Amino acid sequence: MSRLTVGDLIAMDQIGCAAVAGRGGLDRRIVWAHTSELDPWNWLGADELLMTAGLCVPTDERAQCTFVERLHEKGLAGVIIGDDATAPPLTTVMLATADRLKFPILRCSHTTPFAAIGRTVALASQSVQVSRIARLTRLYERARFTSPVEATLLARLARELRYSLHVVDVEYGTEVLPTGTALADTTIRTLASRVSETLDRLPAHLTVAEGADYVMTAHALPTHRRCMLVMEGNPATDVDAFALLHVRSLTGVEVERVTREREHVDRAGEDLLQRILAGSVTTESVTPLLEEFDLNVPEWTVLSFDPVFLSAARTIAGDRRVPNMTAVLGEHAYMLLPTGRSPEAIDLLSGRTRAMGASPPANTIGQISDSARQASWALDAARSTGVPVARYSTDAPLFVPRTVTDARLATDAILGDLLRYDEGHESNLVETLETFLAHNRSWTETADRLGIHRQSLAFRLRKIESETGRNLKATSDIAILWLALRARARAGDPAD
Structure with a gap:
């Protein structure tokens, strides 16, 4: 026929x-x-x-x-x-x-x-x-004639095949391309769970659900991302393997195009956010640039997390159309986003990284740098307590100073004598203390890291106790010294 x-x-x-x-x-x-x-x-x-x-x-x-x-x-x-x-x-x-x-x-x-x-x-x-x-x-x-104003490629192909089409990143559990009606989160989680053990080699074809007049199938896409094309409709609608092969190819090309465009936007956003955090831009100059990222909003929130999670955070936020800019400074990654979207973003990201810090809202460009510091302090609190997300407004004050001024005061009160001794004697007692505590008070690891003999380390530790008046065997004194070191690091810029 x-x-x-x-x-x-x-x-x-x-x-x-x-x-x-x-x-x-x-x-x-x-x-x-x-x-x-x-x-x-x-x-x-x-x-x-x-x-x-x-x-x-x-x-x-x-x-x-x-x-x-x-x-x-x-x-x-x-x-x-x-x-x-x-x-x-x-x-x-x-x-x-x-x-x-x-x-x-x-x-x-x-x-x-x-x-x-x-x-x-x-x-x-x-x-x-x-x-x-x-x-x-x-x-x-x-x-060939897809116009973003008229319809997306996926919508056009769906009309042609008479099936609903979706592209799911089964690694991150997100929809990659926009559609009129999103897949249910439960369906996405079910699909992702079924292929979680085979992400490196996704099945070519998978039946997700079926009934007398309904079928949902998933087909691996030829993309760098771990994506599958999900088709749902009436099983009586004819789509032969030959046509499906080309639909997969067209969709794969579109996924790669969208991914490359997002990567370009992410790089531009990283450059702008770094300049904002460094304080090298004015409000007048940065406002029109924020419009390009849909970030010209009344309030912003900054999230902080481990840099190894940055790529995943960009992917997830991009797939969910959450406006954002991200950057890595020092040991922390930062994401700037509208405060109104922060609960959604925190919910999306918190289950994928071990710890994350969130700042209070900032309502001026100049406050964003402070928000980054607050987010990093909250991240330290999350790491210390083992909670997935710490919010500076409720969690961080229990563990770190609330402001840069407070951090500097705490540093001087606890480490001031030690810092002045180092300055006057060209010694490295503060570095020795930080290395000693960072390596869980291991004499061997500390001596190896500093390149000194254990006897020299013993002399330095006694001198640290003398100058600070703290006992390096007492838990309370160790906690105070460690938090003072963290406050000293946070008293500088967000990269410290």
């Missing part, structure tokens, strides 16, 4: 046909094409395409409407009217009637013989391969 449709015929550039009305019926199937110039409804039947030079087309407006209505009632696939002087002008009312009935009216170049169209239709009726080529032509035409 022929799979050729009116839309397939139009997609064949060599045929030279174009729809002038009834575009809603381009999916009508064509089983035969026939020429007639006299009462065509008497000679043609259902799913047949009328080809006419125009002699059978009435000139009267009302008669033209009746002409279209009778062809539609007979079940014809459509009509091709030769583009020459033989045919009368097609009235606006006639074209409107065809649009209402979704009955395709095509015009054909006079350079294309009707015999060529008839042979194409006849061959398609006998050859599955011709039908496949016709369908592929339509698929690639859909991709």
Whole structure:
């Protein structure tokens, strides 16, 4: 049985046909094409395409409407009217009637013989391969003329296949390309769980759910990201393996394009955020730049996490369309985002990184740098307590100073004598203390890291106790010294 449709015929550039009305019926199937110039409804039947030079087309407006209505009632696939002087002008009312009935009216170049169209239709009726080529032509035409304003590529391909299409990143559990209706989170989690053990080699085909009149399947995509094309619809809708192969290729190319564009935006955002945190931009100069990232908002929140998580954070936030800018400074990664989207972002990211810190809202550009410090202090609190997320406003004050000024005061009060001793004697007692505590008070590891003998380390530790008045065997003194060292680091810029 022929799979050729009116839309397939139009997609064949060599045929030279174009729809002038009834575009809603381009999916009508064509089983035969026939020429007639006299009462065509008497000679043609259902799913047949009328080809006419125009002699059978009435000139009267009302008669033209009746002409279209009778062809539609007979079940014809459509009509091709030769583009020459033989045919009368097609009235606006006639074209409107065809649009209402979704009955395709095509015009054909006079350079294309009707015999060529008839042979194409006849061959398609006998050859599955011709039908496949016709369908592929339509698929690639859909991709070629995709406009972000009109519709996404995925939406166009979905209309062509008569299936709902989604692209799921099964590694991060997100939808990569926008669609009119998102997949349910439970469905995404189910799919991701089923392939979690085979991420390096995703199954080519997987049935996610099925019923008498419903099926959902997933197909691996040829992309750098671990993505699968999810199709849901009626199992009776025909999509052969040949067409699916090309749909996967087209979708894979689109995923790669979107990914590259996001990476470019992320790099630009990183440069801008670094300048904001360094205080090298003015409010007037940065405001229009924030608009480009959808970040021209009344309030911002800064999240801080381990830099190894940065790529995943960018991917997840990008897939969920959360406006953001990210950057790595020193030992911390930062994400700037609208405060209104911060609960969503925290929920998305917190389950994937061991610890994360969140700042209070900032409502001026100048406060963003302070927010980054606060987020990093909150991150330290999260790491210390083992909680996945620490918010500076509620968690961090229990463990670190609230402001840079407080941090500097704490540093001077606890480490001031030690810092002044180092300065006056060109010694490294503060470095020794930090190394000793960072390595869990291991004498061997500390001595190796500093490149000194254990006896020299013993002398330094006694001197540290003397200058600070703290006992390096007492838990309370160790905690105070460690927090003082962290406060000293936070008293500088966010990179410290």
